[in-house]
Amino acid sequence: MTDASPLFRSFRIRNLTLANRIVMAPMTRSRSPGGFPNDANVAYYERRAAAGVGLILSEGTLTRRRGASNDADVPLFWGDQALAGWQRVIDAVHAAGGKMAPQLWHQGMSRKPGTGHFPDAPSDGPSGVTLMGKKIAEEPSEAEVLDMAQAYADAAGDAKRLGFDCIELHGAHAYLIDEFFWERTNQRTDRFGGSIEKRAEFAAETIRRCRAAVGELPIIIRISQWKSVDYAAKLAQTPEELERWVRVLVDAGVDIIHCSQRRLVEPEFPGIDGPKGLNLAGWVKKLSGLPTISVGSVGLTSEFTGAFKGEGSAAGKLDEAIERLDRGEFDLMAVGRALLQDPEWVNKVEQHRFDELRDYDARALQTYY
Ligand SMILES: Cc1cc2nc3c(=O)[nH]c(=O)nc-3n(C[C@H](O)[C@H](O)[C@H](O)COP(=O)(O)O)c2cc1C
Numbered sequence: 001m002t003d004a005s006p007l008f009r010s011f012r013i014r015n016l017t018l019a020n021r022i023v024m025a026p027m028t029r030s031r032s033p034g035g036f037p038n039d040a041n042v043a044y045y046e047r048r049a050a051a052g053v054g055l056i057l058s059e060g061t062l063t064r065r066r067g068a069s070n071d072a073d074v075p076l077f078w079g080d081q082a083l084a085g086w087q088r089v090i091d092a093v094h095a096a097g098g099k100m101a102p103q104l105w106h107q108g109m110s111r112k113p114g115t116g117h118f119p120d121a122p123s124d125g126p127s128g129v130t131l132m133g134k135k136i137a138e139e140p141s142e143a144e145v146l147d148m149a150q151a152y153a154d155a156a157g158d159a160k161r162l163g164f165d166c167i168e169l170h171g172a173h174a175y176l177i178d179e180f181f182w183e184r185t186n187q188r189t190d191r192f193g194g195s196i197e198k199r200a201e202f203a204a205e206t207i208r209r210c211r212a213a214v215g216e217l218p219i220i221i222r223i224s225q226w227k228s229v230d231y232a233a234k235l236a237q238t239p240e241e242l243e244r245w246v247r248v249l250v251d252a253g254v255d256i257i258h259c260s261q262r263r264l265v266e267p268e269f270p271g272i273d274g275p276k277g278l279n280l281a282g283w284v285k286k287l288s289g290l291p292t293i294s295v296g297s298v299g300l301t302s303e304f305t306g307a308f309k310g311e312g313s314a315a316g317k318l319d320e321a322i323e324r325l326d327r328g329e330f331d332l333m334a335v336g337r338a339l340l341q342d343p344e345w346v347n348k349v350e351q352h353r354f355d356e357l358r359d360y361d362a363r364a365l366q367t368y369y
Pocket residue numbers: 025026027028029059060103170172222260261262295296297298300303304307334335336337338365
C-alpha cells in the first residue's frame with residue numbers, strides 16, 4: 001500500500017513554514033470578469049486551503065503592463081479594485097489555515113494583439129518576434145525592458161503588503177520571461193540577449209527587483225523546457241547548459257525553482273542516468289543547490305494538455321512521485337487537475353483514502369467549485 005507520509009513532512013524556507021509538501025499548481029480559470037477577484041474566487045481558494053493544501057499558487061495574475069494578457073477574465077494584480085479582491089482571497093486563505101503565493105504573469109508575445117483588458121495596448125516581447133519566430137514589431141528599448149521587469153516587482157511589493165506568504169514568477173511555457181530565455185523569441189544583442197546567461201538576465205533583473213520589493217519573502221520562479229508551441233523544445237540540451245541557465249537565477253537570489261513538466265516521472269536526461277533518472281526538478285536541485293517543486297500528471301494517467309481539448313484522465317498511482325520526493329529528488333510536489341477536480345484531494349491522500357480519489361472529468365473545467 002502507498003505510504004503518503006513523506007508528503008506530510010513540513011518544509012521551511014526563510015521565514016515560511018509549510019505544513020506539507022503539496023502545492024496547488026497555478027491554474028488559469030478565467031473567472032474574474034474585469035480582472036477583479038470576486039466572491040467565487042475567494043471561496044475557490046479558501047476551500048482548498050481549508051482542505052489541507054500546503055501552499056496554494058494562484059492562477060496566473062497580471063502585472064500592470066497593459067498588453068500582459070489576451071483574456072479580460074484573468075485577474076489583475078494591480079490597481080485598487082483588484083488588490084482589494086486579492087486582500088479578501090489571502091485573508092480567507094489564512095483564516096482557513098493555508099499559505100498562498102500569487103503567480104505573477106505576463107503573456108508576452110503569446111498574447112494575440114487586440115485582446116485582453118486593454119485591446120489597444122501592444123504586446124511585449126524581447127524582440128518584437130512571435131513564438132513562430134516572425135518579426136512583427138520593433139524591439140523594445142532597454143528602458144522598456146526594465147519597466148517590464150519592474151512591473152513584476154511592483155506586483156511583488158503589493159503581494160507582500162497584502163500579506164501573501166511568497167510570490168511565484170511565471171518564467172515558463174513561452175510567456176514573457178521564458179521568451180527572454182528562448183533563442184527563437186530573444187534576438188537581442190544587448191545585455192539581455194545572446195548566450196544562455198544573457199538570455200537569463202531579464203529573469204535575474206526581475207528577481208533582483210522583486211527581492212528589493214519583498215525583503216525576506218521567498219521568491220519562486222517557474223521554468224520549463226517545453227514551449228506552448230513546441231513541446232519538444234529544450235532550452236538546455238545538457239546538464240552543463242542547464243547549470244549555466246539556473247546559475248544566473250541562483251545568483252540573482254531566487255529561493256525555489258518550480259520545474260514544469262507534463263509528467264513528473266519523466267527523466268530529463270535519460271541518456272545520462274537512465275529511464276528512471278532524475279526529472280527536471282531533480283536535475284535543477286542537483287545543479288542549483290536550491291529546493292525545487294516538481295509537477296506533472298500527479299495522481300492521473302494522462303497529461304494536462306488534453307484538458308484543453310476536453311479530455312479527462314483516469315486516476316493513477318502516486319507511488320513513484322512520492323518515492324522520488326522521499327529520496328530528496330525534489331522538495332515539493334505540485335498538483336493541478338486533481339486539485340481542480342477535487343478540493344478534498346490532500347485530505348484523502350493524507351488519510352490514505354486512495355479509493356476515493358476520482359478520475360479527472362473534463363467537465364471540471366466548466367464548473368467552478
Ligand atoms: C486549466 C489549467 C490552467 C492552467 N493555467 C496555468 C497558469 O496560469 N500558469 C501556469 O504556470 N500553469 C498553468 N497550467 C499548468 C499547471 O500549472 C500544471 O503545470 C499542469 O496542469 C500539470 O499538472 P497536472 O498534470 O497535475 O494537471 C494550467 C493547467 C490547467 C489544466
